[in-house]
Amino acid sequence: MYNTPCVPFNMSRVALVVVANSITEGRIRDIMSRRGWEAEICQDGDKAVDEYVRLNPDLVFLSLDLPTMNGHIAALEMRETNSKARIAFVSSKARLSKTRDAAYSSGAVTTLVTPITFDSIERQWEEIIGDIPEAPGLSDLDALYPEIKDPEPEIPVLPPLPSLPPPVILQPVIEESKPKKKRKLKLLLLSLLIIGSSAGIAHYLGYVNLEIYFDELLQFID
DSSP: OOOSSOOOOOOSEEEEEEOSOHHHHHHHHHHHHHTTEEEEEOOOHHHHHHHHHHHOOSEEEEESOOSSSOHHHHHHHHHHHOTTOOEEEEEOGGGHHHHHHHHHHHTOSEEEESSOOHHHHHHTHHHHTSOOOOOGGGGGHHHHSOOOOOOOOOOOOOOOOOOOOOOOOOOOOOOOHHHHHHHHHHHHHHHHHHHHHHHHHHHHHTSOOGGGGHHHHHHHHO
């Protein structure tokens, strides 16, 4: 595992290695060192673009599957920064077809198949240092980025509504004026019965005239 970025060794040419595989990184570094090149290691697609701007390397070894940014997009970013960026894609046999499509889109000089050896680099060296093709994928660079959507706000779950109390049934008010009068009349009659004998005797003897109370009594009953 190598640290990124590394301090340059002040060698004549610099190769930026972005393949996210420690074995392949070590092999490319050793091979390029034998050819008199310095190799800088980066393991992140997004950071690789920044490292390219910082180092301005003579050659970039780039794989397709990288953390944070696809190698195809990283290659197009480098070509957009510098139209003369020299990129060689590195691929396994299983990913070769897709990697070659990305290499064509980004105008890579060649595609190397793992495992990388000194002989495989030697056989393709003329392609590696040859003319740099055009990058037709630059016109579609914006469309290659995945669409980022703002997350929809979560709707809070409202607590259930409290149960309503049972309806209050209002009982009709019954007019009780007449029963009250009847009860009063009973009380009056009871009182008259108690004093009836003495009142009757008093009326008979002319001491009390009960007829003056008859009209009021009749009004009370009505």
